[in-house]
Amino acid sequence: MTDAPLIVPASASSASSDGQDELLAGLNPQQLEAVTYRGSALLIVAGAGSGKTSVLTRRIALLLREREAWPSQILAITFTNKAAGEMRERVAGLVGDVARGMWISTFHSACVRILRREAEQFGFTKSFTIYDSGDSRALIKRLVKEHEADAYGFTPGAVQSRISKLKNELTDAEGYARQANMSDPAERKFVDIFGDYQRALQKANAFDFDDLIAQTVFLFRAFPKVADTYRRRFRHVLVDEYQDTNHAQYSLIHELTRPPSTDSAPEPYASNGMMIFEPAPEAEPDAPMTGASLTVVGDSDQSIYAFRGADIRNISEFERDFPGARVVLLEQNYRSTQNILSAANAVIGNNFDRKAKNLWSDRGAGDRIVGFTGYSQHDEAQFVADEVESLRRSGIPYSEMAVFYRTNSQSRALEEIFIRSAVPYKIMGGTKFYERAEIKDALAYLVAVANPADEMAVRRILNKPRRGIGDVTETSIARFAVDAGISFRDALRSPGALGVGPKIQAAIARLDAVLDEASAILLPPSGEVPPATSVAEGLTVLLNKSGYFETLRASRDPQDEARLENLDEFIAVARDFARNNPDGSIVDFLTEVALVSDADDLDDESGTVSLMTMHTAKGLEYDAVFVTGVEEDLIPHRISAGEPGGPQEERRLFYVGLTRARKRLHLSLAMTRAQFGEVTVAMPSRFLQEIPAELIDWRQSPGDVNSRGRQSAAVNGRPGFQKYGGQGASTGRDRFGVQALPKRDSLKPLSTAMDRFPNKVTGKVRDNGDLELTAGDRIRHDDFGEGRIEAVTGEGAKRIAHVRFDTAGQKKLLIKIAPISKL
DNA sequence: GTTTTGTCCCTTTTT
């Protein structure tokens, strides 16, 4: 354990004012230095939970309060939009309204802002579309087909990831072609596809995710004057989660923090006439301007995006890249109890190529980590659900609990059991809202209006809803467009010229009219700026008059009902947007929607447990955390084994998961796991063995199953549940400090004795219709045996029975689907 | 042109 150094660094800034005292209050010496150090470059190595967000916000606040910088001179980059919003709020909380002019955003949002301003410089318009991975995959798929590249073993996915990797390395299509081995036919194919892909994007007036960064760097390099504008403007650049930056992002930072070229005159206006910076407070007209001061915050132990091109060297070689850089280490953890930290430290200590770092906490040992081994993933999920309920009863709100897993597909079993057990939950990510087909359709309608050059979008809505425009017609439209030298969208204006039947002509004319009608609302020809509410209005017009809504309403597919609800929600999003951005345009709306991420959905909606992948969990913290599926081939994931650095990255990912917990940490696994229909036997993850045994309190350990396991024999039912979910928890005096079982044997393979595992919760559901139950009734449950109803709450399909089972403890059940019968 | 059936993958992680 590290001792806190007692040296207080000399504050670099001038005599402290009252405001400064307030900003510096409660900081430890290292944090204080991180906040007050002034120099060209500062690296803050911030271990998990070491208060880096607080340091970053105070650093910004101090710059503002001490008048060292105008808000407009600050650029802060965060990993998610949500983090950006929070940081903005916290800075505003410290210094008030001044915070307004700052750029606090993600790399992608910041680049979009720059690109929209400068788009005309290189052949795009301000209203360019942003292609998400789905869009670009669709485009690549078409190209792969056109080039018959599958003969060379190219799959769309492989091509996409290769292009993405190249772009993250700032290699563009021409650059790649120049150095490619053109004697290899497969290589030639790839070069062609890459080139066509880039041309298609340009033609569609669109950027993909990687382009947003890479093209901004190219822009800066090709137009030094443009770059200078931003270099003069941003005097303080701060980057969070620096360990997860890729080469393109690193280069962007490098470009931005370079001194402006001395020969170009300061230009407070961007090429389009927009004023982009206020004159510096103390302008020194003759002195050459230095580069912006750079502050980066990161923790190489939490680098988990190498697969996306993140380069850990960006952080490990920071001092080489930015000579004279100061490095500050934050090692005191203010988040977790020592037991949790010790486990995390032990795990991460197994990564050999890292700089030693020891997080410590003064919050006391805390509870031991709870371990549980289920028979199946359902069993594991039931443990989580029961434990969630027990924690809830002990006073932790649902919103302070989170369940993590390695892969999105693992969420299904958890979800099933949570629904059954009436545990309110929310899934972060998974099939994301904006990736649902109906939402993508609605977006395509909007894009077709906002950026008619985007042929993909127009094609997408051509026959949605079905209006009899099939492949054949689509091809004739495309051919006509090419022949006439007009866009695909404009070809829809002359249905008569397409050589298709009258019915189809009429359908095309109707679609054309709908798009025009919406266009009149969203982009009035008069040139006046429509109110932000026009987005929702235009969207409603599009969905109504295109017949999209009508078709869904007429359908008797139950899924279409859900689609309608999603679209209603989407319109609500548009209304919300108008409320928050009174001056927002349709392009702004589309930008915002394109750049939202999983983590951004995390409303502070109290009262639901959050389910998410460990990746999504980065940067978040909860009182109680469940890390599930702690098995070989899952974490570390099977695929990572073959990748260089793979297992180490998996270990960091696991470490990130562990360190999210403040007070309660649960590790669970299943002995068997069904993967695409097939049941496979699972092994405990190697990472479990890396945690000192005395830190884990196994409610049901992998060893229990194989060895004599007194607890298994104890009850002829479900020992695990009984033991913790039953008496102990229900009395309310619960867990804090209570020492439980003696520690179990170390981990062993789970291969045998599955039948000795008595506790098998299944994913079974049953439709009980409107089974009437009241307090006092006795029931029988397929998995839990007999019990007594203590209360019934909720209404209709959401009626919940609160049951005390004779052997399985206290549970909530959703009556409609629980496999129960009244006795 | 649309609907239904059948086959083949699949599962890392995401801005």
Added chain:
DNA sequence: GGGACAAAAC
């Protein structure tokens, strides 16, 4: 055990 996609049936 399901979703995407293609072939076959309407």
